[in-house]
Amino acid sequence: MTQAIKIIVNGAQGKMGAMTCQTLDNHTEFDCVARLGRGDNLTTAIKDTKAAIVIDFTNADSVYTNAKTIISSNTHPIIGSSGLLNHQIQELQALCDENKVGGIIAPNFSIGAILMMRLAADSARYFSDVEILETHHQQKIDAPSGTAIKTAQMIAEHLSSKTKTLISKELVPGVRGGEYEGITIHSQRLPGTVAEQQVTFGSQGETLSICHRSINRECFMPGVILACRKVTTLSHLVYGLDNLLE
Amino acid sequence: MTQAIKIIVNGAQGKMGAMTCQTLDNHTEFDCVARLGRGDNLTTAIKDTKAAIVIDFTNADSVYTNAKTIISSNTHPIIGSSGLLNHQIQELQALCDENKVGGIIAPNFSIGAILMMRLAADSARYFSDVEILETHHQQKIDAPSGTAIKTAQMIAEHLSSKTKTLISKELVPGVRGGEYEGITIHSQRLPGTVAEQQVTFGSQGETLSICHRSINRECFMPGVILACRKVTTLSHLVYGLDNLLE
């Protein structure tokens, strides 16, 4: 029988951390050997448990230091934070190469969201017109969502011809949405929703829409499991879960 | 056998006029006795045909004069124009009362669109949060649509509690849409669409959406037929097809 892969969850008291621990417990191929919180020492825990992987769901303040600790301990990091700066990511990638340790930084673990962006980018090659509509709960202050911005970037790279300048006459300012890299984005904020995004391409006589909707944090768990399965086969620190989808 | 009701279509060469003539031809209860264009004389045609109803699809420049002619001839007007000014409507209503002639001014003949607005206004009493999304073809320059503005007004009158001020932090200006009477409106412009509107109410754990979509001018024909059936029973000049729906 294959031995279960030993995993430490750092930030295990947070919502994502707690759900990850529970999910790992339901997978016999993994053994969640430590659930660390604020008071715990990560270096000691890695040494004591001989974990192969550390999943880090701590916040932007501590994630960089934690990542360095994990890599220096020759353990595979799975970093679930969007708070790392570009130069920090580059330093961590260099450290991984130096230590010959593969790892993953995943700002978004939702496989559905990643596919939605990929399908939108693929479709963009065949259309000239597109709008993005994202809908989130009202506690989300920032608009648009990071996903909408990333989608707009990916579409802008591939769109078959430049979108025309907005020539609409706005009788009510703002109704035509905002423009990012030439792509129009609309952000709805409504209770009763969690996170949705609809990308609609329009052409003569037809439209093609790609719509992703998540209703709770469970949508991140298949991506976390995928990361746990693949990280030990990696030889670099990759950025984005999309690199793990063939 | 009941005799067919005689109807004149004024502006019969335009798209709406031509389709109306064709539709009337398919209804044996109606007899389209004259199809008038630019060169024709409306007064003479009414006298010659003894028509009971005139449907006017002429443009904003001539509709007011035509309406006066129709009413003064003691014929029921069905006015399919959104170009009348408020004081003109009031004058025409006074003229109808004077002549004891019932009539209809209908800026929108789509029964589906009218129901959508009514359902939205009905639902507004039970929600505090709502956003309007309208999507039209790219030839539509104005944004938002007149329907969106009217819907916002109707919702604003009924919404159970005031919508909070927009507190979103717009990283891309305009993404949170425009606000009309406190109601957020988003306008998409995409080829492959004709006219769509979606009103979404949000509450704790649930959303309720009302969505109307029209794909061609045929959607106006049931409303035109409804108007023809009801106009002879009216004793005033009513504004809006909604007055004909029970």
Add this chain to the structure above:
Amino acid sequence: MTQAIKIIVNGAQGKMGAMTCQTLDNHTEFDCVARLGRGDNLTTAIKDTKAAIVIDFTNADSVYTNAKTIISSNTHPIIGSSGLLNHQIQELQALCDENKVGGIIAPNFSIGAILMMRLAADSARYFSDVEILETHHQQKIDAPSGTAIKTAQMIAEHLSSKTKTLISKELVPGVRGGEYEGITIHSQRLPGTVAEQQVTFGSQGETLSICHRSINRECFMPGVILACRKVTTLSHLVYGLDNLLE
């Protein structure tokens, strides 16, 4: 200062009961004076607390007996069960009249779902063609949902003309859905959803859709609060939360 209304929650350990207790705690107009489980005595609790209202979320086996106990104690019942038989409901209504106690039996506390059914019934008067699509999570064994069946009944009562018999040639048996009282229903079962229903009316050149989506049990709380506010003003035992919406 008005005194808070005393409320007992029976079945407080279940998911709906627990969430109701938490919600009542957030409303100062109510005082949740007892949270009863299996071992507790309802009669004693009512006497001891002098509660004005009992909300009962117990199961089909005990709900009838509990309801009789509540009414006989001259307390307002709010019954959140769909398990009562018709003759039981009638007996409880008679008992309420006898005791001059108002109450509510609500098989569905979602205000959004109730509105969706009402809007669908209202719209049916203006259309001849309609289809119902409901989507639920995969743990829901029965198809269609009770809501879909009730919606079909309500639509069938109002539809402007009879829907034509299904004349489609089914190359794959079942694709055209099922028919209930002449209304076509489709049931999707997919993970990542909780409960959705879309009613689409079609007419010449246009469609009108009414769509309700709930993503968690929180959607029932506004209806529970509404019931608590209204039940003390009722003089009969009403069936269905729709009776509390003007």
Add this chain to the structure above:
Amino acid sequence: MTQAIKIIVNGAQGKMGAMTCQTLDNHTEFDCVARLGRGDNLTTAIKDTKAAIVIDFTNADSVYTNAKTIISSNTHPIIGSSGLLNHQIQELQALCDENKVGGIIAPNFSIGAILMMRLAADSARYFSDVEILETHHQQKIDAPSGTAIKTAQMIAEHLSSKTKTLISKELVPGVRGGEYEGITIHSQRLPGTVAEQQVTFGSQGETLSICHRSINRECFMPGVILACRKVTTLSHLVYGLDNLLE
């Protein structure tokens, strides 16, 4: 200046043929040199005009004979018919190879529909659960649509794990739809629609939908133009417009 490519449209009096002629007239890179109907002789027209391409929109009865004529004349065929049998397609492909003529048989010229199928097949690798919903106007007798069947086949080839057998208890027979190669399909038939298909994948806490909607025949024109641009570069007779999308 490059000379315009000479094109014959066979079946130019039909709806697709007439619209194709009009579209070609708007593209200066093409020259529509003949518009043939029933009485016209295709062989003679090809000789007389020295056309490089023949677009054939004739019906199932004559398309095979026409295709042979076109290929034997060393002209590139663009065949817009779904009426060819498998062995006929193979014979035509052999004839093309023999004559060293490239050509296209395209049962569907909608680029949006083809992309929708491709995106659905791509996504299937990452999900275990999916349902197809297609909606067409009421004149469409057959259910499901050919597109739905083809989509189900493409999804079935790629779905990451077998969809579970339908275990739903159907209280109304047919509501759970039909199953084709293990994929559930629902077919709606409603006036006010032309052709729509929505493929919804469901997973823990999230759904991904791909939706294509066409509202008139214009949606086929970009695909026809694409075929005209690519057919002269082909060395074989390819089946399906998807082969022309990179």
